[in-house]
Amino acid sequence: MLRLELMAGCGRLDEALELASGHPEGDTGYAAETVAGLLAGAGRTQEAVDVLGRHGSGRGGGLAGYLLDLGRVQDAVAVLHPARAQAGRADFGGTGRWAAVLSVAF
Numbered sequence: 001m002l003r004l005e006l007m008a009g010c011g012r013l014d015e016a017l018e019l020a021s022g023h024p025e026g027d028t029g030y031a032a033e034t035v036a037g038l039l040a041g042a043g044r045t046q047e048a049v050d051v052l053g054r055h056g057s058g059r060g061g062g063l064a065g066y067l068l069d070l071g072r073v074q075d076a077v078a079v080l081h082p083a084r085a086q087a088g089r090a091d092f093g094g095t096g097r098w099a100a101v102l103s104v105a106f
Helices: 002-009 013-022 029-041 045-054 061-069 073-080 082-087 099-104
Strands: none
Touching: 002 013, 002 029, 013 029, 029 045, 029 061, 045 061, 061 073, 073 082
């Protein structure tokens, strides 16, 4: 995946994405996370969210971060704490990067 990052860094993002899609492991969650990172880094955040959603790789902080970048706080909370989001519970506890988001989400 380093090759893709280097290509994207040299302004060859579309070529890197094409290369990734043709790779035997291009349809894995790991590849999807890498591709999403490249897209988000190029300002194509919605496409990054779409890639992670299609590949079922949206169960972590990466997808939640992209959703926050798009202003979709409720969706970010649902990704990080699906059971609590469905129950409408506001007490997420914890500290750190996501604590402030979770405390105001409900």
